Amino acid sequence: MTExxxxxxxxxxxxGSTTALDNLSLDIHQxxxxxxxxxxxxxxxTLLRVIAGVETLDxxxxxxxxxxxxxxxxxxxxARNVGFMFQDYALxxxxxxxxxxxxxxxxxxxxEAAARAEDLLGRLxxxxxxxxxxxxxxxxxxxxxxxxxxxxxxxxxxxxDEPFSNLDQGLxxxxxxxxxxxxxxxxxxxxxxxxxxQEALSAGDRVVLMRGGAIVQVGTAYDLYDRPFDAYAAAFxxxxxxxxxxxxxxxxxxxxxxxxxxxxLAPEDATTLYIRPDAINISTSPGAIRAxxxxxxFLGATEHVMLHVEGLDQPLTCATSARLPEDADVVFIxxxxxKVLIF
Ligand SMILES: Nc1ncnc2c1ncn2[C@@H]1O[C@H](COP(=O)(O)OP(=O)(O)OP(=O)(O)O)[C@@H](O)[C@H]1O
Numbered sequence: 001m002t003e004x005x006x007x008x009x010x011x012x013x014x015x016g017s018t019t020a021l022d023n024l025s026l027d028i029h030q031x032x033x034x035x036x037x038x039x040x041x042x043x044x045x046t047l048l049r050v051i052a053g054v055e056t057l058d059x060x061x062x063x064x065x066x067x068x069x070x071x072x073x074x075x076x077x078x079a080r081n082v083g084f085m086f087q088d089y090a091l092x093x094x095x096x097x098x099x100x101x102x103x104x105x106x107x108x109x110x111x112e113a114a115a116r117a118e119d120l121l122g123r124l125x126x127x128x129x130x131x132x133x134x135x136x137x138x139x140x141x142x143x144x145x146x147x148x149x150x151x152x153x154x155x156x157x158x159x160x161d162e163p164f165s166n167l168d169q170g171l172x173x174x175x176x177x178x179x180x181x182x183x184x185x186x187x188x189x190x191x192x193x194x195x196x197x198q199e200a201l202s203a204g205d206r207v208v209l210m211r212g213g214a215i216v217q218v219g220t221a222y223d224l225y226d227r228p229f230d231a232y233a234a235a236f237x238x239x240x241x242x243x244x245x246x247x248x249x250x251x252x253x254x255x256x257x258x259x260x261x262x263x264x265l266a267p268e269d270a271t272t273l274y275i276r277p278d279a280i281n282i283s284t285s286p287g288a289i290r291a292x293x294x295x296x297x298f299l300g301a302t303e304h305v306m307l308h309v310e311g312l313d314q315p316l317t318c319a320t321s322a323r324l325p326e327d328a329d330v331v332f333i334x335x336x337x338x339k340v341l342i343f
Pocket of ligand 1: 015042
């Protein structure tokens, strides 16, 4: 078996009383695109910086393709074959686009470096911008130049810290898709930090969710969304309704109906059901559970409807693509049992 592109083993990094990496272990496969997501301050950037070698561990190990780079001696960032793309792109303002890309190719022969730069500029669709300076480029163009510069020395691993956060929504998706397809075609291992749950789910082969310097869950986007490890992981990717219930004979009784309980729950426990807004079906045709509409937020493709249900202290949020009459007051709801989460 090939060695993982990156292996972190029991990585610990502290800053004073803050533990930025808390005994974190993770393998990242060769050629994998990994999204790293979590709330502000959970250690995402520190993790990237440790892999790049601009930060060192207090204890633990980092291996790149099996080679120890931290923990058993220290390998300098320049000798790691790792590219880094920052959120602000960090282009050299006094260098043209072409010279920005050539910067990382100083060790190559001039003609070879020039050919590589031209090839990359062409592949990223920015050949026509080669003579321009960074201040005369749009955000999306700067992003592509930064990518060309990071790719130029052909690093085996690219670390990207919120690389698309400066782009507006429409451009962001296009540039992200283009960027990742270039990286995928070149077989580069990619670790991309994002604070955007949707971006994390849509962009990576696997997603790593962090909290407090540790990994909460790692898996495919489907694993994290459909089979979240705990309520925190579930709520990170989608707002949840928390509905109290009572466990009886292997089932959880709630004002929204009775649901099968996982076997691990102790009998007669009070428990909480987590229900995503899209797991609640809403209709004006009479049904078992009656609800009164408190508020509606129309979002175009879907509408969020806040409901009061007898027996629940908190309003219930439901997301529907059905168009309810504008004057609807009382509606009837049902819950898709397969979408109910119990931990
Ligand atoms: N050089 C430093 N000195 C002191 N504390 C630091 C340093 N670098 C990071 N920290 C702290 O370590 C923790 C993790 O920081 P890090 O930047 O890795 O988080 P993050 O998940 O990338 O956050 P964000 O999403 O806000 O960029 C934070 O509490 C941060 O304040």
